[in-house]
Amino acid sequence: MKLQVITRTQWELETSKEVVERLVELNISTKLDVYLAKFQKEDAEGIIEVIADKNKKWLFDAHIQAKLDGKAFRFEREDYKNLDDLINHLFDHFKEALSDM
Numbered sequence: 112m113k114l115q116v117i118t119r120t121q122w123e124l125e126t127s128k129e130v131v132e133r134l135v136e137l138n139i140s141t142k143l144d145v146y147l148a149k150f151q152k153e154d155a156e157g158i159i160e161v162i163a164d165k166n167k168k169w170l171f172d173a174h175i176q177a178k179l180d181g182k183a184f185r186f187e188r189e190d191y192k193n194l195d196d197l198i199n200h201l202f203d204h205f206k207e208a209l210s211d212m
Contacts, residue, residue, distance in 0.1 A: 112155035138202035146209035
C-alpha cells in the first residue's frame with residue numbers, strides 16, 4: 112500500500128511540529144504496523160492526516176483523519192495539557208478501530 116502521512120500544526124505549535132511528526136511516525140511504526148499490513152495490496156492507497164492545534168484555553172486539540180483502501184476513519188480529542196499524551200491517545204483509538212476490522 113502506498114501510505115501518505117500528512118502532519119499539520121497551527122502557527123502556535125510550529126516549534127512543536129518536529130515533535131508531532133516524530134510521535135506520528137513512532138505510533139505508525141509501532142502501534143499500527145501490524146494493522147496496516149491488512150491493507151498491503153499493490154493497488155491500495157492510504158492517507159493519514161494529523162492536525163494539532165492550541166485552543167483558546169492554551170490546551171492542545173488534535174484530530175486524525177485517515178482513508179485506507181477506501182475505508183474512512185476520524186478521531187478527535189480536545190483540551191489536553193500534554194501534546195504527547197494527546198497524539199498517543201488518538202493513535203490508541205485508531206488502533207482499536209483497525210483491530211475491529
